[in-house]
Amino acid sequence: MKKRKNLIIITTILFLVVVVIIGFRNQGTSEVTSTKAAGTDTEEQTGSGAAATEHGEEKSDLDRSVDEMWTAKCEHDILHYTCDECRYELGAVKLSPTVIAENGKSGLINTTPVGTQPFSRVLPLTGEVQVNDTKTVHVSSPLPGIVRRTMVNIGQKVSADDVLFEIDSPEVAEAKADYLKKMAVLQLARKTAEREANLFAKKISAEVEMQEAKTRQAEAEIELANTRTRLTRSGLSSKEIEMLGNSAANTVTGVIAVRASQNGTVLEGHVNSGEFVESGKELFVLSDLSEVWVWANLKESDALTLNPSGSKIPAEVSAQGTGGKKYQGTLDVISGMMHEQTRTVRARITISNSEGLLRPGMFVNVKLLLPGGENVVTVPKVAVLADEGRTFVFVHKEGDYWIRRPVTLGETFGDQVIIRNGLTSGQKIIADGSFLLKSDVLRKKMGAGCAD
Ligand SMILES: [Zn+2]
Secondary structure, eight states: OOOHHHHHHHHHHHHHHHHHHHHHHTOOOOOOOOOOOOOOOOOOOOGGGGTTTSSOOOOGGSOOOHHHHHOBBBBTTTBGGGGTTTGGTTTTOOGGGGGEEEETEEEEEEEEOOEEEEEEEEEEEEEEEOOOOOGGEEEESOEEEEEEOOOTTTTOOTTOOOOEEEEOHHHHHHHHHHHHHHHHOOOOOOOHHHHHHHHHHSSSSSHHHHHHHHHHHHHHHHHHHHHHHHHTTTTTTTTHHHHHHHSSSGGGSSSEEEEEOOEEEHHHHHHHHOOOOTOOOEEEEEEOOOOOEEEEEEHHHHHHHOTTTTTTTTEEOOOOOTTTTTEEEEEEEEEEEEEETTTTEEEEEEEOOOOOOSSSOEEEEEEEEEEEEEEEEEEGGGGEEEEEEEEEEEEEEEEEEEEEEOOEEEEEEEEEEEEEEEEETOOOOETTTTHHHHHTHHHHHHHHHHHH
């Protein structure tokens, strides 16, 4: 068995050497005289199975028709594609169903049907990353006061409810003290109302006194509620207000914590500890960068042809410094205004940026896939392989057999590439994992490489 294998390897190498020599001698001409380059001592080559050797020069399987190859016989005088030893010469592979991911079953190799999508052209643009305004907050102090501590730095990620800074405000101190006072007043009013109700029940005092006590209690309740509202407006949480009720009046300070209202990254900070700030002055800018906007400039003529409200226009964004990563998004807004000098219109693309690699201010390249054209054949980019300048895809032939077929590529878009030639819609191809099959059909070449 081993001897036979060695023999095959030696004949293969011999064959290659002869092919190279002959190819060299006949530079460029296809009329190569017949030669018995791949002669084996077993059997004569028969029929069309000799396609690879008949003309003395190896014809790539990519240039042969599948029908012809499927009826050819190999040097072992069996159908070439069924021969486990020679099949690779046809660019064909036999795949056990166990390696194919299908119907929810995982596997090394994924298949996909060849699809089509409407396509007119790709419009290249440049753009700039900006924050998504709806996910950006400008944090200010609710009251004037002195900043006691800042807890965050620029670039830091924060979660909703994290403390951004603490401010010491005389107004807060006053409001807290007022709250404690109003609480004491209410407690007293409650006791009085209770006692008056008892006395009235025992017919000791008059009804009017009981009514008066009840009114005073109601008033105290309203006043406490008012100071509570004032504290809430100052930025105290209900929990903090509740805890305030348990503290002694002499421990009350005017310090309040200002918290993040949402998750995000601190983009700007305009305050230091010890600084006095007015209320309403912007101290921090916080933006959730997991989704960003890219603003691109459309030429006047292009803007006229686009109607984002009508159909969704897919967009792809790429930036230097993000490792070649392509971001998919959708054009969702075209500005109603034109820039007077540049005669351009701003277009907005919303992009998911979960890794946070796109940063506001970054310049990016944008591709818009303009709709409205014909349906073109598309396949996932991972399905397409290349060897010596030729591109090919593994197509399902029948049963467990797959065969590589040449394809002519068009524009790429996202993870898809347009196939100008070589495939038709509905054919089944290998998508993810196709590279695993490449080495198998290029075995001969690799074998020759090892022999060097
Ligand atoms: Zn064979």
